Amino acid sequence: MVFLNSKLAVGIMATYMLAAAATKEGQENGTDAEGCIGKGQNALASAYYPPNGVCSDFYVPLSLDYEGPEWNASRWNNAFELQDFLSTATASARAGYPLPLGPMKRFQGNYEIAATFCTPRTPKDGKEKTVIVATHGIGPGREHWNSPYRPDEFNFVKHSLSKGYSVFFYDRLGCGASSRLDGFEASVFTAKTVLQQLASLVRKGKYTGKIKAEKVAVIGFSFGSYATHAAVAEKPEIADAVIMTGIGFNTTGINGNGLLRSFVPRIAALENPSLFGDRNPGYLTWPSVYDLVMNYFKAPNFDQDVALYTESAKQPFSIVEFLTFAGPAEVSADKWDKPALHITGELDYIVADGTTKGVIDHPAREIYKNAKPLQISVHPGASHHLNFARNATGAFEVITSFLSQNGV
Numbered sequence: 001m002v003f004l005n006s007k008l009a010v011g012i013m014a015t016y017m018l019a020a021a022a023t024k025e026g027q028e029n030g031t032d033a034e035g036c037i038g039k040g041q042n043a044l045a046s047a048y049y050p051p052n053g054v055c056s057d058f059y060v061p062l063s064l065d066y067e068g069p070e071w072n073a074s075r076w077n078n079a080f081e082l083q084d085f086l087s088t089a090t091a092s093a094r095a096g097y098p099l100p101l102g103p104m105k106r107f108q109g110n111y112e113i114a115a116t117f118c119t120p121r122t123p124k125d126g127k128e129k130t131v132i133v134a135t136h137g138i139g140p141g142r143e144h145w146n147s148p149y150r151p152d153e154f155n156f157v158k159h160s161l162s163k164g165y166s167v168f169f170y171d172r173l174g175c176g177a178s179s180r181l182d183g184f185e186a187s188v189f190t191a192k193t194v195l196q197q198l199a200s201l202v203r204k205g206k207y208t209g210k211i212k213a214e215k216v217a218v219i220g221f222s223f224g225s226y227a228t229h230a231a232v233a234e235k236p237e238i239a240d241a242v243i244m245t246g247i248g249f250n251t252t253g254i255n256g257n258g259l260l261r262s263f264v265p266r267i268a269a270l271e272n273p274s275l276f277g278d279r280n281p282g283y284l285t286w287p288s289v290y291d292l293v294m295n296y297f298k299a300p301n302f303d304q305d306v307a308l309y310t311e312s313a314k315q316p317f318s319i320v321e322f323l324t325f326a327g328p329a330e331v332s333a334d335k336w337d338k339p340a341l342h343i344t345g346e347l348d349y350i351v352a353d354g355t356t357k358g359v360i361d362h363p364a365r366e367i368y369k370n371a372k373p374l375q376i377s378v379h380p381g382a383s384h385h386l387n388f389a390r391n392a393t394g395a396f397e398v399i400t401s402f403l404s405q406n407g408v
Contacts, residue, residue: 041141041275041313044114044177048148050158053118058207059177060113060170062197065106068189071320072102075184076281079267086265090257101323107185113194114177115170116142119211120161127164129214130408133199133239134169135191137222137246138317138325139296140310141176144221144387145169149309154388159396165403166211168202172224174283175315183282186318188327191227192234199231199238215408219243219399222350222384223317223325230328232336241339241408243399246384248344248351249329249367253359259350260322264291268316276316283316298347298354298383301390310388326351333368339406340371343398345382345389375402 049055076082089100119128134156136144146169147154157167171178173194174186181190195218205212218239220228225244232242248254265284268276276283286292289311297307333340342364344356352359356378368374377398382389389395 041315042177046116046146046148047143048146048151048155050118050146050151050155050161052121052158053161054121054209055116055118056209058115058117060115060198060201060207061110062113062194063110064190064193064197065108066189066193067104068107068185068187069101069320069324070103070105071100071184071282072098073100076267078281079270082265082267082281082284086260090260101320107190109181111173111179111181113170113173113179113198114142115168115198115207116146117166117168117208118146118157118161119166119209120164124164126214127404128166128211130217130403131166131168131202131208131211131213131215132160132217132219132403133195133202134167135195135218135220135224135228136169136172136175137220137224138321139292139314140221141313141315142169142171143176143313147309147387149306154306154392156387156396156399159393160400163400163404165400166208166213168198168208170198171315174279174318180278181318183280183284183318184320185282187320188223188227188230188324191224191321192230192328195227195231196235196238203238215240217241217243217403217408220245220247221387222246223321226325226328229333230331233328233331233333236333236336236338239338241341241403241406242336243341243343243402245343245386245395245399246345246348246351247342248348248356248359249364250359250362251326251329253352253356254326254329254350255353258353259295262291262294263322265319265322279316282319284319284322285314285316295349296383296385297389298345298349298381301347301381301383302385302388303390306388310385330363331367334370336368337370337372339373339375339402339408340368341375341377341399341402342368343377343379343386343395345384345386346378346380347383350384373406
């Protein structure tokens with residue numbers, strides 16, 4: 001399936017926006033931002049394990065066979081060449097310059113996914129047999145869901161465990177402790193395929209310890225939400241509920257050129273060789289916390305120390321992931337007839353250009369026209385980083401209440 005998005009103003013985004021387990025007893029870690037910096041970023045073991053859960057870390061072997069767009073432009077090898085690509089790609093006049101993403105081609109490979117599974121230390125009414133499979137977005141790794149920093153306020157896994165749910169969360173390919181992938185290959189198509197396989201394994205009782213999942217809910221953040229949407233639209237049987245955070249289906253709310261500029265992309269291996277030196281030049285990152293804040297936060301609904309923590313825990317992203325992230329936005333999910341929740345920050349800069357007013361309800365309601373039910377929530381005051389806004393626990397409560405109210 002090829003995701004084609006003709007409504008975006010930006011040409012490059014309009015073309016293909018589209019094993020052993022180590023059981024850890026939960027323990028409280030320090031909560032100073034400095035103490036969290038770098039911990040577990042490229043390691044299988046997490047930096048933090050919620051005290052109300054029993055958690056295990058896994059390497060999950062996957063064999064991938066999928067189609068994605070072929071890189072059609074010159075590959076850069078240094079920062080000057082990257083800047084030339086970015087200036088040309090976002091220019092109003094691009095005559096004679098090839099589109100960076102070419103025809104779809106087949107990709108194959110064997111990889112390992114670094115994942116963590118947590119189940120409540122004290123089960124509640126059998127809810128632990130509902131497993132939430134969580135896919136992070138561009139920028140964070142799997143600790144997006146399991147923040148070691150001020151976990152009472154920003155840890156989705158800890159909150160979900162308190163409501164009785166189990167959570168399986170993982171590093172996407174190229175991130176954290178998962179296998180590395182060519183930055184000119186990794187795309188939303190890659191992420192979709194990985195999620196489909198992982199959700200199917202979880203449903204079969206794999207990598208969930210003594211828990212045999214009776215129900216599976218899939219949740220994504222940002223890029224992870226678009227990959228999650230693509231996954232359930234194509235294979236609705238992988239889950240019993242779908243939750244998408246930081247997502248917008250109305251592509252008029254996505255300022256492609258603006259985002260490519262505001263992310264200020266730099267070659268990740270050059271920006272931080274000690275952490276990202278094993279990625280090829282197709283993997284990028286933004287250079288400072290201020291660029292993070294520009295895209296992910298909005299005053300006064302965040303704390304500066306929280307922004308500093310999320311900056312310290314960032315992961316690189318591939319250029320093709322960036323160019324394809326919203327590709328699935330126009331793909332119909334008419335085969336999906338189960339509960340669906342879309343929750344986005346009121347002031348989301350990435351998917352709503354700073355305001356959700358007039359761009360959230362439609363065409364989401366048409367795309368998920370058969371969902372039973374579809375709930376669309378706007379989270380007050382927040383921008384893109386719902387999990388780290390001052391009222392993050394309010395968003396977590398919306399999510400777990402939605403699952404409970406719909407029997408999941």
